[in-house]
Amino acid sequence: MRLNRGILILGLAVVPLLIAVTPALGGQLASVLHYSGVAYAVDDGQLRYREEHWLFRDQGTLTRLVLYRCPSGQPFARKWLRYTGEPWTPEFSFEDARDGYEEGARHMPDAWQVYVRENASAPTQIAKLALRRDAVIDAGFDAFVQASWDALSRPDGVQAAFVIPGRLGYLDLRLKPARGAPQGSRRFRLSLDGWLGALAPSIELTYTDTDHRLERFVGVSNIRDDRGHRQRVRIEFPREAIGPAPSGAEIETAGQLPLTARCLP
Numbered sequence: 001m002r003l004n005r006g007i008l009i010l011g012l013a014v015v016p017l018l019i020a021v022t023p024a025l026g027g028q029l030a031s032v033l034h035y036s037g038v039a040y041a042v043d044d045g046q047l048r049y050r051e052e053h054w055l056f057r058d059q060g061t062l063t064r065l066v067l068y069r070c071p072s073g074q075p076f077a078r079k080w081l082r083y084t085g086e087p088w089t090p091e092f093s094f095e096d097a098r099d100g101y102e103e104g105a106r107h108m109p110d111a112w113q114v115y116v117r118e119n120a121s122a123p124t125q126i127a128k129l130a131l132r133r134d135a136v137i138d139a140g141f142d143a144f145v146q147a148s149w150d151a152l153s154r155p156d157g158v159q160a161a162f163v164i165p166g167r168l169g170y171l172d173l174r175l176k177p178a179r180g181a182p183q184g185s186r187r188f189r190l191s192l193d194g195w196l197g198a199l200a201p202s203i204e205l206t207y208t209d210t211d212h213r214l215e216r217f218v219g220v221s222n223i224r225d226d227r228g229h230r231q232r233v234r235i236e237f238p239r240e241a242i243g244p245a246p247s248g249a250e251i252e253t254a255g256q257l258p259l260t261a262r263c264l265p
Contacts (some may be wrong), residue, residue, distance in 0.1 A: 012245060032056050032245040039221060039233040041233075047071045048233055049223055049263075054251050058082075063141060064090070065255055068223055077223065079139075079257060087143035087164075097259035103165040105137050111112030112137075114165040127168035135170070138162040145175070145205075146212055152177060152188060159193050175205075184209050190219075210219050213237070226263055 001245030026141040030186035037139045039048045050069040057063065061082055068077035077096040084091060084107060100120025106113045111128040112135070136144045139163075148158045157176030172193040181187035186209050191202035217235040225231045246254075 021079060032066070033242075034244065034246040034250075035237070036239045036241040037217075037235045037241065039223070039235045042218065042232045043101070043233050046222075048231060049076075051235070052254070054244070054246055054253070054254060056248075056251055063219050063252065066139075067254055070095075070260065072264055074260040074263060075257050076260050078255075078257075080255075081139050083140075086140075088140035088147065090137055090140050094139045096223075098226070105163055105203065110161055114163060114168055116168065117167045125168060129163060129168075129170060130169065132161045134161045135163055137163045142214060145207065145214075146176070149212055152186075158261055164259070171227075178204060181206055183205065185215060213239075 003020050010047075026196050034053065036050055036052045038050050038217075040046060041048055049071065050073075052069060055062070056065075061084060063083070065082040066079040066081075067075045068079075069075050070222045076098050077094065079092060079094040081090040081092040089107070091104070091106050093102070095102045100117065100122075102115070102117040102124070104115055106241060110127070113126065113128055113262045115124055115126045117124040144160060145152070152175065155177065157174055159172060159174050161170040162173050173190055174189050174193040178187045178189040185206050187204060187206045189204055204216065205214060206216040207214055207230050214237050214238070217233075218229050219232065220234045222233075223231070223233075
């Protein structure tokens, strides 16, 4: 899930907090993995979309493919990620066929190149971002949680600079422990760092305490509804949704499936 598009609060441009959540099995980036998540509307519990993940190695490079599916099963968006450096800063590209939205990040020798296209008729905007030691990109968030697990026990949590293609820049966020986790789990809250964190929407994430696997995400999704509006969702990643390792043919098919421009009933 991505972070972008400002909202005005007290005259300040504050970005809704959205982030790609792609839980790794057992707290590690396995070389071959297939699992799915289901997104429900927070207000009425209706199924909004599904996301299906494949994690595999492409000529030695750890690669992730994500398909976003309509409730009827049709894929409407696709994301590719390549873990060429630190696991919390993968390169990625995302496209949504419903309106032509695209965004991504590419690693350069001395910078990150980010791009965004708001819709099929809009121009693509490109920017270079200076490298930062505390940078986190898209689905690299899960690896960031794994690497910060012990530090997340501190009341003030940890801070990170998230690369936000939709803003063509960084956003400083803080991940802190939160109350209310079920037994055997830990809950965290992700919000803007500093005093702005009290004004902007936050995200709640629940992880298993044993293998550090993401179980639940609650917050504003990067995947908009069919009317193009932001939606607040609860995404469940049940253990039983972890499937057998996919074959190369299955991964190739998923990577080439045509994306629908409209979710059908």
